[in-house]
Amino acid sequence: MLKTASEWADDLGTSAYDLSEVNPDLLNYRLNAYRNAPDVVSIEDWLFRTGTSQNHDFSVTGGSENVSVFASVGYLDTKGIARKQGFERYN
Numbered sequence: 001m002l003k004t005a006s007e008w009a010d011d012l013g014t015s016a017y018d019l020s021e022v023n024p025d026l027l028n029y030r031l032n033a034y035r036n037a038p039d040v041v042s043i044e045d046w047l048f049r050t051g052t053s054q055n056h057d058f059s060v061t062g063g064s065e066n067v068s069v070f071a072s073v074g075y076l077d078t079k080g081i082a083r084k085q086g087f088e089r090y091n
Contacts, residue, residue: 008044009034053078 003011009031012019019027059072072091079086 005034005037047083048081049079049083051079051081 011017012034013031054075054077056075057072058074059070061068061070063069074089074091076087076089076091078088
């Protein structure tokens with residue numbers, strides 16, 4: 001779910017994040033700017049998503065006393081947390 005800038009400011013204002021190394025004046029300035037722009041969606045929500053991965057494999061074995069047969073097909077689809085990041089493979 002996309003968060004608004006105001007929701008991000010509320011989240012960052014909690015103790016869940018260690019912001020001790022950030023200049024307090026700059027932090028308050030940014031948080032207040034986010035809180036005063038409630039309809040603006042934060043850039044992080046446009047850049048990132050929940051990563052997913054799908055992996056499907058199918059194989060068949062068989063044969064006779066003198067001959068062995070094996071066949072395999074696979075599919076892998078991985079989507080990373082960055083929107084343009086991912087990997088897809090057929091084998």
